[in-house]
Amino acid sequence: MRLVQITDAHLHADIDARSRAGVPWEHFQQVLAAVMAERPDIIVFTGDISQDETPASYTLAKEAMTALPCPWFWLPGNHDQVELMRAEHPLLDEVDMQQWRMLMLNTQVAGQPHGELGSERLMALTEQLEADDRPTVIAMHHPPVEVGAAWMDAIGLQDREAFWQVLSAYPQVKMVLFGHAHQAHAQHFEVGESRIGVYGCPAMSDQFMPGAEAFAIDEASRPGYRVVDLSGEQWETWVERVDV
Template sequence: MPRLIQISDCHLCADPDARGRRGVPLRQFEAVVEAVNRERPDLVLITGDISNDDSAASYALAGRTLDTLDAPWEWLPGNHDVLEPMAAVRPLATELTLGAWRLLLLDTHVPGKPHGELGDEALEALAGRLAADASRPVLIAMHHPPLAVGSAWLDAIGLRRAEAFWRTLAPYSRTRAILCGHIHQAYLGRQALEAGDVTVYGCPSTVDPFLPGSEGFAVDPVARPGYRVIDLDGDALTTRVERVDFSA
């Protein structure tokens, strides 16, 4: 049974000792990667916001840390990321295979903006990819959530034109779930489509967890960094969130 692990929102800086709100982001990231190795994954995916300062050095730090994984890894960009230095460390994949599953990686980042978007060209390409192979189950990964998560400030910077995204998915019944980053918290939502419900999963950040349900920006004072484990058994998907203790 293939195992995928999702890591998200690392917010690393060029300075490895730079501090975040609740510790040193690199140290927290290293603790998460160490815990992920114990899960024995077949693939690790980082769903955006690798860097916090746009620096080539931050991506190099991330790459060196991720190379300590005992599994292949890939990443996709978030709103804080810059494609050129990111791709210089690890080119951006668009589709992966894990067991019987197709994993489609979507780029929702809009340069210089906090919100996400998939334009007409990207949606047409997605429809073509889905139509090209209707036999295998599909898992989609993207940075920005395509549903409201219940926090006013996060929902204001989520995926724009989400209704167009859902219209694109509607004819294709093999899409089982969507993994997203951006919201720094565990999340589960569902979108009803004619072909069946699609589940949306959010992932904890490796740094500052956001307080669920908040009107304005707020860090959760008690939640710990974490990651999401996804096990793929035939057409079935099971998932859980794990939290990691770290030294500040």
């Protein structure tokens, strides 16, 4: 099974609106075209669909995504309006991927750039993991690990230690996919008896400078997406970049 992750489109109602390093709508279309060529079975969009938080920005995204040849799912980022998303396309907590499943975590803290799960969401995650021991992918917006850029690490998942404490009891969790960082990231995080793959994804819009102390755009980098091939309880994953 092939899962493709896209993230951080930062769309505007105005399709000609510019970001710091390009036109988000143009980048979005070009990345989607490249994703389509990967022949994915499932696509997950890990947040920050919109930049201006308008109904029209979500309509643009939904209409473009509807042309994809496979099921797709999304979750909110810190810039998103949950009710506007839900009005266009369902927000699910879980996706059945046959031998695998994917849990979709909402890490949004309304009005804040950082993320948090909180006690209720962590309890719900525990209940989900108790209910099914199939190999599991967790998708979320905010990084649950440090990515090496000081300013970004300050606005990642604030209760990451509690998150990893929950996962320590459930070895069926094999990987975590996140957005928000606007850069590729890959590491293995050891918790309990597990060694969990933790992966960040290039944005569909502007790329952020790896290792930066303060906010900085990486103008030399390109938008992209992450491919995850699942087979049995094993996986392979890599990042593809798109010329824009």
